[in-house]
Amino acid sequence: xxxxxxxxxxxxxxxxxxxxxxxxxxxxxxxxxxxxxxxxxxxxxxxxxxxxxxxxxxxxxxxxxxxxxxxxxxxxxxxxxxxxxxxxxxxxxxxxxxxxxxxxxxxxxxxxxxxxxxxxxxxxxxxxxxxxxxxxxxxxxxxxxxxxxxxxxxxxxxxxxxxxxxxxxxxxxxxxxxxxxxxxxxxxxxxxxxxxxxxxxxxxxxxxxxxxxxxxxxxxxxxxxxxxxxxxxxxxxxxxxxxxxxxxxxxxxxxxxxxxxxxxxxxxxxxxxxxxxxxxxxxxxxxxxxxxxxxxxxxxxxxxxxxxxxxxxxxxxxxxxxxxxxxxxxxxxxxxxxxxxxxxxxxxxxxxxxxxxxxxxxxxxxxxxxxxxxxxxxxxxxxxxxxxxxxxxxxxxxxxxxxxxxxxxxxxxxxxxxxxxxxxxxxxxxxxxxxxxxxxxxxxxxxxxxxxxxxxxxxxxxxxxxxxxxxxxxxxxxxx
Amino acid sequence: xxxxxxxxxxxxxxxxxxxxxxxxxxxxxxxxxxxxxxxxxxxxxxxxxxxxxxxxxxxxxxxxxxx
Numbered sequence: 001x002x003x004x005x006x007x008x009x010x011x012x013x014x015x016x017x018x019x020x021x022x023x024x025x026x027x028x029x030x031x032x033x034x035x036x037x038x039x040x041x042x043x044x045x046x047x048x049x050x051x052x053x054x055x056x057x058x059x060x061x062x063x064x065x066x067x068x069x070x071x072x073x074x075x076x077x078x079x080x081x082x083x084x085x086x087x088x089x090x091x092x093x094x095x096x097x098x099x100x101x102x103x104x105x106x107x108x109x110x111x112x113x114x115x116x117x118x119x120x121x122x123x124x125x126x127x128x129x130x131x132x133x134x135x136x137x138x139x140x141x142x143x144x145x146x147x148x149x150x151x152x153x154x155x156x157x158x159x160x161x162x163x164x165x166x167x168x169x170x171x172x173x174x175x176x177x178x179x180x181x182x183x184x185x186x187x188x189x190x191x192x193x194x195x196x197x198x199x200x201x202x203x204x205x206x207x208x209x210x211x212x213x214x215x216x217x218x219x220x221x222x223x224x225x226x227x228x229x230x231x232x233x234x235x236x237x238x239x240x241x242x243x244x245x246x247x248x249x250x251x252x253x254x255x256x257x258x259x260x261x262x263x264x265x266x267x268x269x270x271x272x273x274x275x276x277x278x279x280x281x282x283x284x285x286x287x288x289x290x291x292x293x294x295x296x297x298x299x300x301x302x303x304x305x306x307x308x309x310x311x312x313x314x315x316x317x318x319x320x321x322x323x324x325x326x327x328x329x330x331x332x333x334x335x336x337x338x339x340x341x342x343x344x345x346x347x348x349x350x351x352x353x354x355x356x357x358x359x360x361x362x363x364x365x366x367x368x369x370x371x372x373x374x375x376x377x378x379x380x381x382x383x384x385x386x387x388x389x390x391x392x393x394x395x396x397x398x399x400x401x402x403x404x405x406x407x408x409x410x411x412x413x414x415x416x417x418x419x420x421x422x423x424x425x426x427x428x429x430x431x432x433x434x435x436x437x438x439x440x441x442x443x444x445x446x447x448x449x450x451x452x453x454x455x456x457x458x459x460x461x462x463x464x465x466x467x468x469x470x471x472x473x474x475x476x477x478x479x480x
Numbered sequence: 481x482x483x484x485x486x487x488x489x490x491x492x493x494x495x496x497x498x499x500x501x502x503x504x505x506x507x508x509x510x511x512x513x514x515x516x517x518x519x520x521x522x523x524x525x526x527x528x529x530x531x532x533x534x535x536x537x538x539x540x541x542x543x544x545x546x547x
Contacts, residue, residue, distance in 0.1 A: 002544055032501045032525035038531050039498045044540040045486050046494070139527075144518030247520055248513045276543055285542035292533040296489050300527055351538060352508075 003045055003278035003288025008117045008273050009327050009357035010292065014073040015349045016124075016299040018391045023303025024322055025239070025314040030284035030303070031268075038296045040267040042289055044275035056414070058421040062404030063365045064372060066273070067358045068177040071100070071395030071409055075384035076393065081227055081344070082319045089387060095382045100355040101346075101374065101402035103283035115239025116353040117291050123346035124298040127323075129340040131305050131330045139301050148276040149243030152236050152311045157329060158314055168318040169387055173220045173237035181212045181220065192219040200371035201365035222316075224387055236312045247308055262451025266395055269457040271407060274361060278474035280441035293352075302326070321389060323347065365405070395451065396432075403428040407464040424460025428452045469476040484520040497530045 015037055022030040053329065073094050082092025132138065159165045164184040183189060183206045193200040194217040204212060214220060220237070223277060228238075240246040278285055306313050306322040311327040313322050327339040359373050366372055383393070407420030431452035434445060448455055504512035504522045511521025 031505055031522050032498070035498060035501045035526045035530050035534075039534050042534055043494050046538060046541055048484065048487070048521050134547050140517065140519045143523060147518070147520075247523075248510075252505055252510070252512075254508055257502065257506050260502055260506065264502075280501050285537045289538040289542065291534045296529065297527075337537060450491050 002114060002280050003285045003286075003355050004117060004291060005114055006045060006276045006278050007288040007292050008353045009297055010271060010354075011117050011120070011350050012354045013077055014070075014319065014394050014470055016295060017077060017087055017323065018345065018394070019296070019299040020302040020306070020322050021314060021317070021319045023300055024306035024311065026307065028249035028252040029260065030264060031480065033263060033264045034296060034300050036264045036267040037299075038292055040264075040271035041275045041292055044271040045278045045288055047277055048274060055220065056408050056417050058418060058420055058425055058430060059209040059405050059408035060366050062400055062421065062425055063273070064362065064376060066270075066405065067362055068395045069383065069393055069400065070274075071358060071380035071392035072097050072383035072388075073390040073397065074148065074354065075146035075374060075380055075448075076387065077320055077391040078167040078202045078351070079318045079345070079384055081324070081347075081388075083166060084318060084320060084324055085431065086166070089224070090385060093381050093384050094147060096351060097377050099352060101377055103352050103356055104359060106351070106374075113285060116349055117295070118287065120353065121291050121298060121344045121348040123342050123349065124295060124302075126307065127299045127327060127343045128298055130339055131309070131326065132333070134331050135305070135309060137308065139304050143247075143304050145243075146304065146307035147243040147247035149246070149311070152239040152246070154217035154230050154232050154234055154236060154312050155310070156232055158230075158232070158310070158312050159328075160228070160230045160327065161232040164227045166227045167224060168224050168317045168321070169224050169389075170220045171238075171316055173222060173315075175214045175220070175235075175237050176216055177235050178213070179231050179234040181211050181214060182229040183212065184229055185225065186206055187223060187226060189226075190221040191193055194218065194395070221324075228259070236315050239311055239314065246311070253389045258447040258448065258454075262447050262454040263395070265400055265457060266399045266453045269406050269453050270398025273405035274358075276361070276364070276396070295380075297451060300312070304421070305330070320344075333396045369463035383474070390432055392477060399451060399453035399456070400428060402453040403460055406457060410461060411464035412468035413471050416464045416472055419467040420460040420464025423463040424456050427456035427459045431456065487541060490537050493537050494534050497534050500530060501526045 019030070019034055019037055061468075075096050078092035078096035079089035080092070082095075083089055132142070136143065164182065166185075186207045187205075189203050189204050189206055189212060191212065191214065192202065193202065193215070195215065206212065212220070216227065235241070240249075249436050278288060302322055306326050308327055315428070323343040324340050327343065328336040329337060330336075362376065364372060399415045403424040404421045407424050408417040411417035411420050431448050434449055501522070504525055510527070512520055514521045516524055
């Protein structure tokens with residue numbers, strides 16, 4: 001397999017769009033997540049060729065589940081896109097799932113496959129170049145502008161203050177200053193007022209056009225699909241207070257180390273399972289790392305330009321909102337529609353190539369995947385319909401692959417692989433269900449619950465290695 | 481240098497590059513917050529220097545897998 005084809009499985013739209021959103025929102029974890037998103041697949045490309053070591057039902061089941069969860073995270077994006085474009089979530093999920101099922105039946109992938117990730121990377125970069133030229137700012141200049149912003153407020157041209165915008169997923173908005181919010185979709189809106197102890201929860205049934213007045217400290221719960229309008233010049237709820245806060249993220253500090261390690265172990269472990277090692281040396285092998293770098297750089301670039309030109313686009317937490325709405329804010333019509341369509345097209349191509357690559361990985365561990373693949377797409381669609389947090393899903397899928405699948409791939413024999421997978425699976429499941437069986441678990445366990453692969457993968461790997469060494473010693477003793 | 485040894489060295493170098501971001505971001509004195517030409521040292525590192533170095537290491541290793 002070429003490095004470019006191997007890289008396709010890593011270029012999941014959910015990874016890239018969430019990265020862009022996190023950079024735009026000034027997330028404290030964004031710098032190492034961006035670097036980890038690039039270095040994890042590079043490590044996997046360079047790692048020793050990993051071969052299945054015979055029948056391993058634990059790893060096979062975990063791999064199928066992990067692939068379904070990762071695909072579900074992508075389908076959540078399709079649901080987001082449908083809601084942002086005025087449709088229903090299931091329209092997006094149904095269309096994307098249909099395309100994913102249809103693609104392997106078409107002749108196109110045979111010639112389009114290897115080049116598709118490079119085409120998608122170019123399609124993500126071109127709109128960014130158009131935005132950079134229009135704004136007259138290189139990415140580092142845009143970053144600098146974003147970091148000098150005195151306060152993150154709604155500008156005059158923002159869709160949130162002109163016609164209102166739609167929330168593609170449920171959100172909780174925390175207000176740091178008083179402001180009025182006009183409800184454009186009738187429904188029940190819950191407000192948590194924190195000016196008294198204990199906080200007061202009020203539920204307001206509002207008709208379209210009615211206004212909510214919120215005070216500093218209030219928290220407004222918004223359902224998916226709700227459309228709201230905010231006042232121009234007021235602070236964006238949930239956004240960093242200023243450019244300095246966006247740039248330096250005061251939460252960043254030594255206390256974040258366990259979480260950072262958890263995220264990076266999950267990324268690297270997940271990549272070791274999903275991204276096959278590149279076995280073809282030569283100049284073409286450079287394509288994989290170069291496309292990975294270009295695509296991750298494009299994702300970071302989108303985030304930086306959103307933070308500089310339209311930081312309110314991160315409101316609502318839809319990973320697709322920056323790609324769909326930044327062109328309109330930065331370029332204006334009619335170029336904006338073309339550029340937004342190009343960016344959306346890049347995401348669709350990435351989704352299809354990534355899904356095909358996932359299907360290929362399934363074939364590598366479970367044989368010809370036709371019926372199983374249909375089941376995986378069905379399961380992924382059902383999970384996506386719940387509208388979960390796509391990043392949480394991706395971490396779960398990569399973590400499961402890292403904990404159960406990776407130890408099997410790194411083992412030297414069937415028994416060792418089975419032992420590693422079983423221990424990895426037990427540790428992973430134990431940590432996942434921990435909040436259910438022990439709700440009062442110590443706070444330091446929170447990192448392990450968020451990133452179970454941090455413990456489960458090394459444990460599974462250690463058991464696989466120890467079992468392999470013991471089996472090797474027994475074989476050597478018999479030979480002697 | 482043999483291929484497996486070169487590969488192991490490259491992987492170690494990639495992981496060191498990754499650890500560098502954590503060092504810049506999470507050490508108490510916050511060296512990553514220092515501005516260079518308007519951009520924080522952390523973002524110069526995580527957004528430009530480390531990605532270019534990591535990609536270069538991977539490309540050299542993958543292109544010259546033998547010899």
